[in-house]
Amino acid sequence: MEILKIEDLHVSFGGVKAVDGLNMNVEKGTLHALIGPNGAGKTTVFNAINGIVKKDSGRVIFKGMDITMLKTHRIASLGISRVFQNPALFKYMTVLDNILVGFHSKYEHGFVDEIIAGKKYQRELRRALSRAYYIADILEIKNRMGVYAANLPYGVQKMVELGRALMPEPSLLLLDEPAAGLSDSETRWLLEIIERIRNEMDITVIMIEHDMKLVMNISDVITVMDFGKKIAEGKPNEIRNNPEVLKAYLGGVKL
Amino acid sequence: MILNQIILGCVVGVYYSLVAIGLVLVYKVSGIVNFAYGNMGMMGAYIALLFLGKGMSPLASMLLVIPVAASMGYVVNRFTMRPLKGISHSSMLIVTLGIMMVFEGIAVQIFGADYKAFPELVKGRPFVFHIAGGLVLLRRQDLLVITIFAIFSVFMALLLKSTKIGLAMRAVSQDEQTAKLMGVNSNLIISIAWMISASLSAVVAILASPKTYISPGMMIHYQIEGFTAAVLGGFESLIVAALGGMLLGILETFVGDQLGNAFKPTISLAFIVAVLLIKPEGLFGRRKLEKL
Numbered sequence: 001m002e003i004l005k006i007e008d009l010h011v012s013f014g015g016v017k018a019v020d021g022l023n024m025n026v027e028k029g030t031l032h033a034l035i036g037p038n039g040a041g042k043t044t045v046f047n048a049i050n051g052i053v054k055k056d057s058g059r060v061i062f063k064g065m066d067i068t069m070l071k072t073h074r075i076a077s078l079g080i081s082r083v084f085q086n087p088a089l090f091k092y093m094t095v096l097d098n099i100l101v102g103f104h105s106k107y108e109h110g111f112v113d114e115i116i117a118g119k120k121y122q123r124e125l126r127r128a129l130s131r132a133y134y135i136a137d138i139l140e141i142k143n144r145m146g147v148y149a150a151n152l153p154y155g156v157q158k159m160v161e162l163g164r165a166l167m168p169e170p171s172l173l174l175l176d177e178p179a180a181g182l183s184d185s186e187t188r189w190l191l192e193i194i195e196r197i198r199n200e201m202d203i204t205v206i207m208i209e210h211d212m213k214l215v216m217n218i219s220d221v222i223t224v225m226d227f228g229k230k231i232a233e234g235k236p237n238e239i240r241n242n243p244e245v246l247k248a249y250l251g252g253v254k255l
Numbered sequence: 256m257i258l259n260q261i262i263l264g265c266v267v268g269v270y271y272s273l274v275a276i277g278l279v280l281v282y283k284v285s286g287i288v289n290f291a292y293g294n295m296g297m298m299g300a301y302i303a304l305l306f307l308g309k310g311m312s313p314l315a316s317m318l319l320v321i322p323v324a325a326s327m328g329y330v331v332n333r334f335t336m337r338p339l340k341g342i343s344h345s346s347m348l349i350v351t352l353g354i355m356m357v358f359e360g361i362a363v364q365i366f367g368a369d370y371k372a373f374p375e376l377v378k379g380r381p382f383v384f385h386i387a388g389g390l391v392l393l394r395r396q397d398l399l400v401i402t403i404f405a406i407f408s409v410f411m412a413l414l415l416k417s418t419k420i421g422l423a424m425r426a427v428s429q430d431e432q433t434a435k436l437m438g439v440n441s442n443l444i445i446s447i448a449w450m451i452s453a454s455l456s457a458v459v460a461i462l463a464s465p466k467t468y469i470s471p472g473m474m475i476h477y478q479i480e481g482f483t484a485a486v487l488g489g490f491e492s493l494i495v496a497a498l499g500g501m502l503l504g505i506l507e508t509f510v511g512d513q514l515g516n517a518f519k520p521t522i523s524l525a526f527i528v529a530v531l532l533i534k535p536e537g538l539f540g541r542r543k544l545e546k547l
Contacts, residue, residue, distance in 0.1 A: 050436060077438035090429040101426045105438030107419050114418045168438065 003028040003172055003204050009058035011044050011228075018044040020228035022058075026221075031198050031205045033215045036225035037248070042208045043085070045225075050082055051075045051168050061148075062172070077105030081165035085176040085208075089155035091150035095141060095160050096132060098149050101228070102167030103128045128167075135163045139193065155186045164206065166197070173197065175207040179214050187211065191218055224248075259389045259507050265400025266397045266502020268405045272482025273459045275488070275496035276411070277452040281333065282490050283428040284448040286344065287336060290351040291455050293474030293481070294358035299324040299457025300469045301366050304373060313376050319462045321454045329446055335447060335448075362471040373464035400462050404497075407455070411493060424448065479520070480507075483527045489537020499538070 004026040018041045026032045035043050047053040049060055051072040059068045067075050071215040076082075081102075090098050109127065113121040136142040139159045144152065149160060158178065165173060178194070179187045191214060197203050209215050213220065215236070222239045224232040226248045232239060239245055274293065299320045306316035331354060339350060377395040384391040415421040426434040428442045435441050460474055467473045467480050484503050488495030503523055510522045530538060 052432065054435075071440075072432075072435040073438050074439045076436050082436045084433075088430055088433040090426055090433070092429060093425060097422060097425070101422055101434065101437050102440070104419060104423055104426075109419075111420060114420075133419065164437065 002026060003063060004206070005059075005061040006045070006049075007059045007061070009045070009048060009060070010056040011048050011053055012056055017049065017207070017228050022225070022228070022230055022231065024223055025232075026204060026206060028171075028204055029198070029202065030220040031194065031207065031218055033219035033222045034225065035210070035212075035215060035222060036231075040225040041228040042225055043176055044228075046176055046206075046208065047077075049080065049174065073105075077168070079168070079171040080174065081168065081170035082170070082174045083158075083161050083165045083178065085180060087154070087161045087163075089149040089157055089161055093149060093201065094146055094218075095136075095149055095152070096145040099132045099135065099145075099163050099167055100128055100166045103131065104168075106168050123138055127177060132163075135166050138196065139163050147236060155182055158182065162193070166201070167191060168204075169201075170203060173203050173205045175205060175209075176212060177208055179209055179211045181221050187214060190214075194218060230240070236250035256389050258386055259391050260512060261505055262386065262391050262393075264382075264505030264508035265501050266393065266401070267507060268501040269400050269504050270423025270459060270463055270477060270500070271480040272497040273400075273404055273407070273455060273482045274477050275484035275500045276407070276493050277455040277459075278481055278485045279488070279490055279493055279496040280411075280448050281452045281494075282485070283414075284424055285336065285445045286454075287347050287351065288482075288490075289452070290478065291331065291354035291358060292351075292452065293460075293478030294355045294362075295324065295327055296456030296458075296460035296467075297328065297362060297471065298358055299453075300373065300460035300464050300473065301362060303457070303461050304366075304371060304469055307373065313374050313449045313461075317376065320370035320457050320461065323334075325450040326455045328449040328451075331453070332446055332449035337445075360527075366471070368469035370470045373461065373469055375465045376462070377525055381398075386479045394403070394404065396462065396465060403458065403462070415493075420444070420447065434435065437461065476520070480523060483523050486493075486527050487538045488531060489535075491537060495537065501511045502538075 002025045006022055006024040009019050009022045010017070022045060034045065036042055044053060048055050051067070051070055055068060059066055061067070062078060062080065065078070065163065090101065107124050109120045109124045125183070132145060133142065136145060139162060141163060143157050144156060144160070149157065152160065158181075162178070175194070178190055182190060194205060194207070195218060198205055207215075207219070219236055222234065222236055223230055224239060224245050231248055232242045232245045263307060278292055281287055281292070302323050303316040303320045306319050307313060311319070335350060335354060336347070339347065341423070375394070375396045377399050379395050381395065382393045382398070383395065415425060423434065423439045423444050424447070426437065426439055428440045431441050456474070459477065463477065464473065467476070480503060482498065484499035485496045487499030488501060506526065507519045507523060510518050
């Protein structure tokens, strides 16, 4: 069953066609990698899914629902989380507050409950905090909860952002170059976590990544883009030997 | 005598603090320096006057104006600021200046340019304190303003620290795009900030009106002083803006005492220039952390 369907998506900036007629199906429970040379339009696809950029034409269907015209915050609260290439944390907030913002769309209480601090509010607060610590435990950032986000090292910031994205129990997670800027050991650790996200939390992942070893290792399906078009799609083995991909993307180097 | 001046300065400054808080709140959440802020309050004061004319008590008029002012804030944001989102800071500034003049024009057309009186909310003999060998005279209205300031500060602190709307507000103020991706309806949050800000401005105008009288230009002075107070804090935090207001009030009282009242506005404007020249990030501001 497919969780996300992109049909004939066109996005352009002025005269530049960033995404040019992309079709893509993402199966539920898979780890789908989106690769391609710089400027191929990968991040634009993510922005189109999130509703950040204006689409010229085409449709985005999430769980059978057309989300093409929805506002960004509505799309997010339907269960699509996004992690940026460069951590976009709220710098002047603590790690805990950053992670709690991710829970915003899941709170069930209203403003009145907060004023009277009633049962419902306390229940929701407990729910949010226990989820926050559960995730912080997995990502090993529990001892950083009180630190201001701007003071964290880069690798930890990426973890916090991943944590924030996991807070609302999304069904689809968009990872934009999660391994960029990480050391080898951090990348191995990230690989473990991404597998846990897919297997234990049952979250479908779409990942843009340049680290070919990582991509080939953990992806179920790979879509290759070039100049806004899909040039290949398939299992890692098929992609590895696809002459079209080797030519356009890998410059003829055999993996 | 210095202590007396400080107390009197705080009484003046508390108005500036309230104005500054409203200005900084909107700036933080939506990135707009709202020059129409004071005049939105001025309109609120005129509307309170209408309620008063219908035979309501001053307090009831003020409370009734709060929802009216909030809707005014909503309308101004919804139909001028939101459609213009994304234009430069300076263009936004000009737009708010325009709105300020529109409000002033409307007020002159409908209510006329003469000064109108609005009674104090609490009447009675002023409190007299003997402090450090001198006398301090506090009107009951002043104490009411200080109380309102205290209550409002606690309200804002609780709102921002421990509610989901507050957390969302802080998120939007730091990075609107990312906040949206977390499912935060940023337009709603910005509207709420405008509504709080406009109501606050109306309350300040009504509280100040026994002193200044109600007229189309009544809030200009408070707008400028509140702006100065906000600049002292680098338009960064609500607390620092409030402190800035107090500081400005104290400064003005000293200047009025030592040099004469005519120097007050000059000194406060000179103070803005000096602060911007010496410490552009505000007196207590921190330098922006920006990665290249």
